[in-house]
Amino acid sequence: MTKLSQEARRAAKTAWRERKQDWVICAVRIGGSVWVELTPDARALENRIGFMLRQGSEAAPGMRAAYAAEGALSFEIVEKLEEDLSPLARERIGEERLKYWSAQLSARIF
Numbered sequence: 001m002t003k004l005s006q007e008a009r010r011a012a013k014t015a016w017r018e019r020k021q022d023w024v025i026c027a028v029r030i031g032g033s034v035w036v037e038l039t040p041d042a043r044a045l046e047n048r049i050g051f052m053l054r055q056g057s058e059a060a061p062g063m064r065a066a067y068a069a070e071g072a073l074s075f076e077i078v079e080k081l082e083e084d085l086s087p088l089a090r091e092r093i094g095e096e097r098l099k100y101w102s103a104q105l106s107a108r109i110f
Contacts, residue, residue, distance in 0.1 A: 023081040023090055025101055028063070031070040034107035035060050036078070038094040046075045060110030078105075 004012070021040035028035045028049060039045040052059040053067040067073060078101055081090060098109050 022083075023085075023094065024077045025079045025081075025094070025097055027076045027078050027101065027105055027107060028060075028073060029076070030063065030066040030073045033062065033066045034105045035063060035110045036098055036101045036105065036107045037110055038081075038098055042075065042077055049073070049075075060108065062108070063110070 022042070023038065023040050024042050025036055025038050026042050026045055028037070037045060049059045049063075050073065053064060053073065056064065058064045079097055081094060081097070085093060101107065102109050
């Protein structure tokens with residue numbers, strides 16, 4: 001395994017902090033249960049939830065039990081928010097859209 005120099009690590013950290021965030025609403029499906037979440041990074045959410053469930057942690061209420069029964073989960077991006085929204089507008093619109101998708105998919109918000 002190759003070690004990164006201190007400068008390379010700093011550059012990687014800076015690139016990570018400055019990366020473009022695509023705010024999306026994701027649906028997590030386990031068996032017949034569905035959860036929705038607003039996230040700036042769908043891939044990171046998928047990795048985090050998968051890791052937590054494999055470790056036996058509760059990612060959201062009821063998710064661990066559903067995963068134990070099913071053993072499989074799927075992720076879907078159901079909506080992408082506009083890129084030019086201010087943080088306040090993103091929060092307000094994101095909350096409204098989460099409620100919408102929760103009703104449409106009979107999902108729980110986590």
